[in-house]
Amino acid sequence: MSKDEKFIITVKSNTKDLYAFTKLVSERKKRIEKASTEPITSDPINDLARRLHPERQFLVINEIRDETKSTKTFRLIPDPDSSTKELAYFRAGQYVSLKVEVNGVNITRPYSISSSPDDALRGFYEITIKKEKSGFLTNFIWDNWKIGTKIESSGPEGYFYYEPLRDFKKIVGIAGGSGITPFRSLIKHIIDKKLDINLTLLYGSSEEDDIIFYQEFKGFEKKLLNQIKIVHILSCETISLKGCEQGFITADIIKKYCEADNSSFFICGPQVMYNFIEKELKKFNLPQKRIRREAFGEIKDIAKFPDFPQGIANSTLKIKVQIGGIVKEIPAISTESVLVALERANIAPPSKCRSGECGFCRSLLVSGSIYVSPISDWRREADRKYNFFHPCGSYPVSDLEMSVPRKVN
Numbered sequence: 001m002s003k004d005e006k007f008i009i010t011v012k013s014n015t016k017d018l019y020a021f022t023k024l025v026s027e028r029k030k031r032i033e034k035a036s037t038e039p040i041t042s043d044p045i046n047d048l049a050r051r052l053h054p055e056r057q058f059l060v061i062n063e064i065r066d067e068t069k070s071t072k073t074f075r076l077i078p079d080p081d082s083s084t085k086e087l088a089y090f091r092a093g094q095y096v097s098l099k100v101e102v103n104g105v106n107i108t109r110p111y112s113i114s115s116s117p118d119d120a121l122r123g124f125y126e127i128t129i130k131k132e133k134s135g136f137l138t139n140f141i142w143d144n145w146k147i148g149t150k151i152e153s154s155g156p157e158g159y160f161y162y163e164p165l166r167d168f169k170k171i172v173g174i175a176g177g178s179g180i181t182p183f184r185s186l187i188k189h190i191i192d193k194k195l196d197i198n199l200t201l202l203y204g205s206s207e208e209d210d211i212i213f214y215q216e217f218k219g220f221e222k223k224l225l226n227q228i229k230i231v232h233i234l235s236c237e238t239i240s241l242k243g244c245e246q247g248f249i250t251a252d253i254i255k256k257y258c259e260a261d262n263s264s265f266f267i268c269g270p271q272v273m274y275n276f277i278e279k280e281l282k283k284f285n286l287p288q289k290r291i292r293r294e295a296f297g298e299i300k301d302i303a304k305f306p307d308f309p310q311g312i313a314n315s316t317l318k319i320k321v322q323i324g325g326i327v328k329e330i331p332a333i334s335t336e337s338v339l340v341a342l343e344r345a346n347i348a349p350p351s352k353c354r355s356g357e358c359g360f361c362r363s364l365l366v367s368g369s370i371y372v373s374p375i376s377d378w379r380r381e382a383d384r385k386y387n388f389f390h391p392c393g394s395y396p397v398s399d400l401e402m403s404v405p406r407k408v409n
C-alpha cells in the first residue's frame with residue numbers, strides 16, 4: 001500500500017463482513033499487481049525496535065557531580081566517535097547494565113537511570129553511584145572515571161516502573177540508600193509530563209550526610225505541592241534535621257504518612273531493607289500485585305540463608321565450563337555466584353540484572369549441585385526441569401560441569 005492510500009475498515013454487519021472475506025484474495029492480487037517491483041530496502045519496524053532496544057550503547061561521561069561524600073552523579077551522552085547517535089528512550093525506573101573492564105576482567109553492573117526519560121531525548125542519561133566499602137567496580141570508578149571516559153551500556157532494562165493500567169494513582173515509594181535513584185527519575189518524569197500521580201516517598205538513610213538529592217528533592221516538593229511528599233527516616237541516634245523520623249521504615253510510619261489501602265507500593269533499596277519491609281507490609285494484607293520491587297542484585301551474605309548447605313561456606317570448588325568448542329576448568333567459591341567465577345575467568349555469558357530476573361546469563365548445568373536462594377529464583381518451570389539455571393543467582397555447592405550456550409559477554 002502506498003503512503004497516500006488509506007486503509008479503511010468499515011464494519012457493516014457480521015454477514016456483510018464475512019462476505020467481504022470472499023473478496024480478500026482477489027483484492028490482494030490486484031494490489032500486488034499494482035505494487036512497485038523495486039525491492040523494499042527499508043525496515044521501519046525493526047529500525048524502531050533497534051532504536052528502542054539497542055543491544056549496546058556507547059557513551060561518554062560529560063559531567064560528574066558530587067551528591068554526598070560517597071555518591072556521585074555521572075552524566076552520560078552518546079560517544080560521538082561511536083555508532084550511538086541517540087539514546088534509547090526508557091520508562092522512569094528502568095536501569096542500564098554497564099559493561100566495564102576492571103583490571104583485565106570484564107564485568108557488568110546494573111544502575112538505575114536517575115534522570116528522566118525526556119532527558120534521554122535531550123541527549124543524556126544520568127546515573128548516580130554510591131561507593132561501596134570494598135566494591136569491586138565502585139572503587140575502580142572512583143579511581144578512574146573522569147570527564148571523557150568512555151562507557152558501554154545495554155539498552156534500558158527492568159520492570160520497576162509505573163504502569164497506569166495496573167497501578168493506583170497514589171504511590172508509596174520506599175527507598176533505602178542509593179535505592180532513591182529510580183524515584184528521582186519518576187519525579188522528574190511527573191514534572192516533565194505533568195502526570196496526575198501522587199507520590200509519598202519514605203526515604204531511609206543512615207545519617208543526614210548520606211541523604212542523596214536532599215536539596216533537589218526539597219525543590220521538587222515545592223514545585224509539586226500536594227502531589228509529592230518526601231519523608232526522611234534516619235537510623236542514626238542523634239538527628240538535627242527537622243521534620244524527619246528516627247529509626248526504620250515501619251508499618252507505623254507507613255500508616256502515619258500514607259493511605260496503604262488505595263496505593264501502589266514501589267520498593268528499592270538494599271537487601272536488608274527488603275527483608276525488614278516485607279515483614280512490615282504483611283501487616284497491611286496487601287495483594288502482591290500492589291507491591292513492586294526493584295531487583296536487588298547479587299546477594300552479599302548467601303551463607304546466612306537458613307537453607308544454605310551447612311559447613312561449606314567459603315569452600316573452594318571447581319567448575320568445568322563448556323563454551324563454544326572449548327572446555328575450561330576454573331576455580332569457584334561457594335559463597336560467590338557462578339557468574340562471578342565465570343567473570344574472574346573471563347568466560348562469562350551476557351548478564352544484565354545480576355539478580356536472577358532477566359534470564360540473560362541462562363546456562364545449562366550438566367552435573368553438580370547449586371544453591372539458588374528463594375529470592376533470586378526466577379527460572380521458568382521448564383528450565384528448572386531441564387537443568388537450565390541463572391549463574392548470577394546461583395552458588396556452587398559442589399564441583400560443577402556446565403555449558404554456556406550464548407556468546408561470551
Ligand SMILES: Cc1cc2nc3c(=O)[nH]c(=O)nc-3n(C[C@H](O)[C@H](O)[C@H](O)COP(=O)(O)OP(=O)(O)OC[C@H]3O[C@@H](n4cnc5c(N)ncnc54)[C@H](O)[C@@H]3O)c2cc1C
Pocket residue numbers: 095105107109110111112113127128129130131132134135136137138139158178181182294295296297298336337340343344353354355
Ligand atoms: C536493578 C539494579 C539497579 C541498581 N542501581 C543502582 C544505583 O542507581 N546506584 C548504585 O549505587 N547502585 C545501584 N545498584 C547496585 C550496583 O549494581 C552495584 O552492585 C554496586 O554499585 C556495587 O558494585 P561493586 O562492584 O562496587 O560492589 P560489589 O558488587 O559488592 O562488588 C563485589 C563483587 O565483585 C566480585 N568480585 C571481586 N573480585 C572480582 C574479580 N576479580 N572478578 C570478578 N568479580 C569480582 C565479588 O565476588 C562481589 O560479587 C543497582 C543494582 C541493581 C540490581
Ligand code: FES
Pocket residue numbers: 350351352353354355356357358359360361362390391392393
Ligand atoms: S543477569 Fe539477569 S538473570 Fe542473570
